[in-house]
Amino acid sequence: MRLLALLCLASGLLCGQPFIYYRGVVNAASGLPYGIAAGAIAQGSLFTIYGRNLGPATGVSASSYPLGTSLANVSMTISDGTTTVKPIPVYVSSAQINAILPSNTPTGSVSLRVFVNNAPSNPMPIRVSANSPGIFTARQTGVGPAIVQNFVSSSETPVNSLQNPARPGQVEILWATGLGPVSSDNTSPAGGNLPVKVEVFVGTESVATLYSGRAPGFAGTDQVNFQIPNDAPTGCWVPVYLRVAGTVVSNVTTLAITPDGSACAPQETRAGSALIQGGKFGFLAPLRSDILQSSPNSSVDLRADFLIDRMAQEKSGAFAFNPLFSLPPPGTCTAYAGAGDWLTADPAPDIQPGAGTLDAGAFTVSSTNASATFSAPYSPLALGYLGSVNPAISTKDTTLLAPGQFSLQSGGGADIPRFQLAFTMIAPVTWTNRSQISTINRSAGLTVNWTGGADQTVAVVGGSTDLPTDVSGVFVCIAPRGANSITVPPPILANLPPGRGNSVRSKAVLFLVQAGGVLPFSTAGLDTGLISPIYVSGNAVTVQ
Amino acid sequence: MKRLALGCWSGLLLAAELAGQQPPGGSSNGSVLQQQIEQLEQELGDGPKSVDVHLGPGNNGLCAVFVTVVNRATGASNGFSNGLAFDCKDIQLEFRNSPLYVKITIKPKDQDQTPFPFSVSPLDPILKQLPHATPGLETKPVVTAARPAASSDPYPVVLDLPLAPPLSAGSNTNLSTGCDPSRQYTIYRVNHYADNVMRFDGCPLQLTATIPVAPAPLQAELTPDNKTLLVTSYNNAVTFIDTATNQVAYTLMTPPDVYPAGIAITDDGRLAYVISFIDTNAAVVIIDIEKRSILARIPIPAAYPNSIFLAPDGATAFITHPLTNQLDVFDILTSSLVTSFSFGTPHAVAFDRTGTRAFVSGGTGITVLSTATLQVIDSFSLGGEPSNMVLTPEGRYLLVEDYASTKTWMIDLSSRKVVTVDTGLSSPGSTVLQ
Numbered sequence: 001m002r003l004l005a006l007l008c009l010a011s012g013l014l015c016g017q018p019f020i021y022y023r024g025v026v027n028a029a030s031g032l033p034y035g036i037a038a039g040a041i042a043q044g045s046l047f048t049i050y051g052r053n054l055g056p057a058t059g060v061s062a063s064s065y066p067l068g069t070s071l072a073n074v075s076m077t078i079s080d081g082t083t084t085v086k087p088i089p090v091y092v093s094s095a096q097i098n099a100i101l102p103s104n105t106p107t108g109s110v111s112l113r114v115f116v117n118n119a120p121s122n123p124m125p126i127r128v129s130a131n132s133p134g135i136f137t138a139r140q141t142g143v144g145p146a147i148v149q150n151f152v153s154s155s156e157t158p159v160n161s162l163q164n165p166a167r168p169g170q171v172e173i174l175w176a177t178g179l180g181p182v183s184s185d186n187t188s189p190a191g192g193n194l195p196v197k198v199e200v201f202v203g204t205e206s207v208a209t210l211y212s213g214r215a216p217g218f219a220g221t222d223q224v225n226f227q228i229p230n231d232a233p234t235g236c237w238v239p240v241y242l243r244v245a246g247t248v249v250s251n252v253t254t255l256a257i258t259p260d261g262s263a264c265a266p267q268e269t270r271a272g273s274a275l276i277q278g279g280k281f282g283f284l285a286p287l288r289s290d291i292l293q294s295s296p297n298s299s300v301d302l303r304a305d306f307l308i309d310r311m312a313q314e315k316s317g318a319f320a321f322n323p324l325f326s327l328p329p330p331g332t333c334t335a336y337a338g339a340g341d342w343l344t345a346d347p348a349p350d351i352q353p354g355a356g357t358l359d360a361g362a363f364t365v366s367s368t369n370a371s372a373t374f375s376a377p378y379s380p381l382a383l384g385y386l387g388s389v390n391p392a393i394s395t396k397d398t399t400l401l402a403p404g405q406f407s408l409q410s411g412g413g414a415d416i417p418r419f420q421l422a423f424t425m426i427a428p429v430t431w432t433n434r435s436q437i438s439t440i441n442r443s444a445g446l447t448v449n450w451t452g453g454a455d456q457t458v459a460v461v462g463g464s465t466d467l468p469t470d471v472s473g474v475f476v477c478i479a480p481r482g483a484n485s486i487t488v489p490p491p492i493l494a495n496l497p498p499g500r501g502n503s504v505r506s507k508a509v510l511f512l513v514q515a516g517g518v519l520p521f522s523t524a525g526l527d528t529g530l531i532s533p534i535y536v537s538g539n540a541v542t543v544q
Numbered sequence: 545m546k547r548l549a550l551g552c553w554s555g556l557l558l559a560a561e562l563a564g565q566q567p568p569g570g571s572s573n574g575s576v577l578q579q580q581i582e583q584l585e586q587e588l589g590d591g592p593k594s595v596d597v598h599l600g601p602g603n604n605g606l607c608a609v610f611v612t613v614v615n616r617a618t619g620a621s622n623g624f625s626n627g628l629a630f631d632c633k634d635i636q637l638e639f640r641n642s643p644l645y646v647k648i649t650i651k652p653k654d655q656d657q658t659p660f661p662f663s664v665s666p667l668d669p670i671l672k673q674l675p676h677a678t679p680g681l682e683t684k685p686v687v688t689a690a691r692p693a694a695s696s697d698p699y700p701v702v703l704d705l706p707l708a709p710p711l712s713a714g715s716n717t718n719l720s721t722g723c724d725p726s727r728q729y730t731i732y733r734v735n736h737y738a739d740n741v742m743r744f745d746g747c748p749l750q751l752t753a754t755i756p757v758a759p760a761p762l763q764a765e766l767t768p769d770n771k772t773l774l775v776t777s778y779n780n781a782v783t784f785i786d787t788a789t790n791q792v793a794y795t796l797m798t799p800p801d802v803y804p805a806g807i808a809i810t811d812d813g814r815l816a817y818v819i820s821f822i823d824t825n826a827a828v829v830i831i832d833i834e835k836r837s838i839l840a841r842i843p844i845p846a847a848y849p850n851s852i853f854l855a856p857d858g859a860t861a862f863i864t865h866p867l868t869n870q871l872d873v874f875d876i877l878t879s880s881l882v883t884s885f886s887f888g889t890p891h892a893v894a895f896d897r898t899g900t901r902a903f904v905s906g907g908t909g910i911t912v913l914s915t916a917t918l919q920v921i922d923s924f925s926l927g928g929e930p931s932n933m934v935l936t937p938e939g940r941y942l943l944v945e946d947y948a949s950t951k952t953w954m955i956d957l958s959s960r961k962v963v964t965v966d967t968g969l970s971s972p973g974s975t976v977l978q
Contacts, residue, residue, distance in 0.1 A: 388709035468856035470898035
C-alpha cells in the first residue's frame with residue numbers, strides 16, 4: 001500500500017486521470033473479451049469500457065436523440081493510425097462506459113482512448129469487425145438466461161424465464177448487439193433487416209429468423225425474431241445462440257421451453273431443481289479422473305480421485321443459473337467463453353454459489369481397506385483431493401475410488417453437523433475412439449463414441465485456454481440416455497481459443513464424463529442434499 | 545529471459561538437492577535420487593532390496609552418480625546414472641542403505657578454479673560478472689527453447705489440466721536430473737568488454753563459438769524461430785547473428801544519439817523494441833527485423849531506460865529505469881507511452897502466463913502489479929538486490945536472482961514460501977544448472 005501511495009503522489013497519472021483496464025473493452029451483451037473469436041467489437045454495436053476515472057461518480061445516461069459524441073464531458077476516440085472516429089456514449093460513469101462503435105470504424109486492430117474533461121486515458125487496443133454478435137443476458141454475465149421475450153400478442157410479450165417459459169412453436173424476440181453496421185448510429189433506428197445472414201440456434205437446430213436488425217427505437221441494439229421449432233427440445237436451460245454471416249458465433253445463452261409454457265418443473269433434474277428452489281444445497285460427487293496426456297513430450301496416464309464437496313447457499317429466482325447444474329437438455333450442447341484460465345483455477349461466470357458457501361467440516365472417504373481425508377475443497381469445482389498416481393513422478397499409487405462400495409463421513413462444521421453416507425463408485429465406460437482424438441478441429445466438429453453406460457448420464461466436456469490472452473472456452477454436451485455417441489457441432493466449438501502449439505502458452509482437454517445417478521440424502525443444515533459418483537476419462541488435446 | 549524451459553527448472557531442483565535443500569514441489573521423501581531409487585524398487589517387485597550408489601566418470605567426462613538396485617529374493621536388478629556438471633573430486637556423497645538416505649553436496653571451491661563461468665539459467669548473474677562501463681547498464685542472457693523432445697522421454701511434462709493430480713500431490717514438475725540429451729539448450733552469453741557473444745551448447749556443456757559483435761554489447765534476444773540473435777551494443781549498433789552459421793549476418797548502425805541496451809522481440813518475430821539508454825533523448829527504437837531497418841523512434845521522457853519486457857500477448861511492454869526509479873508502460877499498438885510511475889530501482893519484469901500480473905524486481909523485493917489496473921496487489925520482501933527473474937512454465941514458482949550474491953530465491957506463488965538456493969559456487973556467474 002505504501003508503494004501505491006507513492007505511485008499516486010509521484011505521478012498523478014494513476015490516481016486522477018482516466019484509465020482503461022487492460023482487456024477492459026468488451027461486447028456490451030456477451031462480455032466476451034479480446035482473445036475470443038467473438039470478442040471483436042462489431043461496427044455499429046454497443047460496447048462496454050471498464051476502468052477508473054472514466055466519468056462522473058454518479059452514472060449519466062443519454063436521454064434523447066440524436067446522440068452526441070460527448071456525454072457529461074466524456075468522449076472517446078478510436079484510431080487505426082490514419083482514420084479517427086468518435087464513439088457515441090450512451091452511459092458514462094467512473095467505472096464504466098457504454099457506447100456505440102460508429103459503423104464507419106475501420107476494421108482490424110485499432111486504439112481506443114477516453115477523454116474526461118479533455119484529460120486523455122491510456123490507449124487500449126481493440127479488435128473491430130463488421131459482425132460480432134452478443135446476446136444480452138438476464139444475469140448480465142453473458143451466460144445463462146437470455147433477454148428474450150415470448151410473443152403472446154402485440155401487447156403481451158413477457159420476458160422468458162424459468163417461471164415464464166416459451167412453448168414449442170412460439171415466436172420469440174431476442175435482444176442482442178453486433179449484427180452489423182448501419183447508415184446512422186446516433187439516431188433512433190426505424191428498423192429493417194440488416195443485409196447479413198443471421199441464424200438462430202435453438203438446441204442444435206438452426207432456425208431461420210423472422211426479423212434480424214436494429215431494434216426500432218434503440219440505437220446500437222439489435223432484435224432477432226424467430227419461431228421455436230415444434231420439435232425443439234424442452235427444458236429450463238435450452239441453449240440459444242446466434243451465428244452471423246455463417247461464421248461468427250455469439251455467446252451461448254439459454255431459453256426456458258416447456259411443452260405447454262408452464263413453469264419449469266422442479267423435478268426436471270435433481271440438481272437443477274435444487275438450484276431453482278434455492279436454499280441450502282449440498283452436492284457431493286466422488287470423482288475419479290483418468291487423463292491420457294500424449295503431449296508435449298511423452299505419453300503419461302494420470303489418475304486422480306477427488307470428492308466434489310459443494311455446500312452452498314443458493315438464491316432462487318426466475319433467472320437462476322449455474323453452469324455446474326444448469327445442464328442443456330439431453331441431445332444438445334452448450335458453450336461458455338470468457339476471461340481467465342478456467343482449466344486451472346479461475347472461475348467461469350456464475351459458477352460460484354449464489355449466496356455463499358456452507359461449512360460441513362472435513363470429509364473422509366473410506367473403503368474396507370483404505371481411507372482418505374481432506375479438510376477443505378479447492379478450485380471453483382470445489383474439489384477435495386483424495387489421492388492420485390502420476391507416473392511422471394512416481395509409481396506410488398494413492399488412489400482410492402476403484403469401483404465398489406465406500407462410506408463418506410463429514411466431520412461436521414459450523415453450518416452442517418456431522419453426517420455419514422454410503423455410495424457405490426461406478427466403473428468407466430469404454431471410450432472406443434479415444435486414441436483417435438488428439439485434436440479438436442473447430443470447423444469440422446467432433447464425434448465421441450463409447451460403449452456401456454446405458455443407465456448413466458454421459459456427457460462430453462471439453463475446453464481450451466489461451467494463456468497469453470488469458471481467455472478460455474468450454475463446451476458441454478449431454479447424451480440422450482442410452483446413446484453411444486455425441487457429435488459436437490462446429491458452432492459450439494467456434495469460440496474455443498485455438499492452440500498455439502506450445503503447452504506453456506495454450507492447453508486443451510476433452511473429457512468423457514459419466515454420472516452414475518443422482519441420489520438424494522438428508523442431513524441437518526441442508527434443504528437439499530445430492531450425491532452422484534462421477535467417472536471422467538480425459539485426453540489432453542489441441543484445438544485447431 | 546522469458547524462455548526458461550523445464551530442463552532448467554529441473555536443473556535448479558537438482559541444484560537445490562546438491563545444496564542439501566529440499567526441492568520445492570518434490571515429494572516428501574525429499575530427494576529426487578531417493579525417489580528414483582524407490583521407483584526402481586517398486587518396479588523390481590516384492591522382496592528385500594539392496595541399493596548401491598557410487599560416483600564415477602560419466603559420458604561427458606565429468607562426474608556421474610551410478611545407482612543399482614537388486615531384488616535379493618529374485619536376483620533381478622536395475623539401475624540408472626545421472627550425469628553431474630562437476631568433477632567427482634568436488635562432490636561429496638553420503639549414502640545409507642537402510643533407511644535409504646542419499647545426499648550429494650558440492651564441496652566448497654575456490655572461485656578462481658572455475659574453468660569458465662557460464663550458465664544455462666536465465667538467472668545467470670552475468671550482471672555481476674561484467675564490470676559496468678556505464679553505470680547501471682544491465683545485461684540479459686538468452687536461452688533458446690528446448691529442442692522437440694523424443695517421444696520416449698522418460699520425464700514426461702505434466703500439463704496443468706483440470707482434474708489432473710494437483711500440484712500439491714507433487715506433480716507438474718519435471719524431475720529430470722543430470723544431462724539429458726533430449727533437452728538440448730543453447731546459451732548465448734554477451735561479453736560486454738570482450739565485444740563478443742559466446743555460444744554454449746548443452747549436454748555436454750561446451751563452448752561452441754565466439755562471435756565478435758559491435759563494441760560494448762549489452763543484451764541479446766532471439767527471434768521466435770531461433771534463427772537470428774539480435775545483440776544490442778551501447779556503441780550505436782544492433783548486431784544480427786545467424787545462429788545456423790554463428791556468423792554476423794548484419795550490423796545495423798543506429799543514429800549516433802541512440803545507445804542500444806534493452807531489447808524485446810514480438811511473438812511474430814517481425815519487430816524488435818530496443819531501448820536507448822541515455823539521460824536525454826532516451827527512446828524506444830523499433831526495428832523491422834526482416835528489413836534490418838529502423839521503423840520508428842519513440843521518445844521516452846525519463847532518463848536511462850534500461851530494459852524492456854513484452855507482455856505475453858504482445859500488447860504492452862514494461863520499461864525499467866533502475867537509475868531514475870521509474871517504470872514505464874508502453875502501448876505496442878500505438879507506439880506510445882501509456883503511463884509512467886515511480887518505482888524503487890526496478891530491474892526486471894516477469895509476467896504470469898496470462899499476462900494478468902507483472903512481477904517487478906526492485907529495491908529489496910518483488911512487487912506484484914495487476915496489469916489491468918496497474919495497482920499493487922502483492923509483494924514479497926527478499927532482501928539483497930532482486931534482479932533478473934523468470935516464472936517457471938507452469939506458473940507456480942518465481943525464480944529471482946540476487947544481484948548482490950550468488951543466491952537465487954524461489955518463490956512458491958501458491959504457498960508464498962520463499963526458498964533461498966545457493967549453489968555453493970561462489971564465483972561470479974558460475975551457477976551451473978542441468
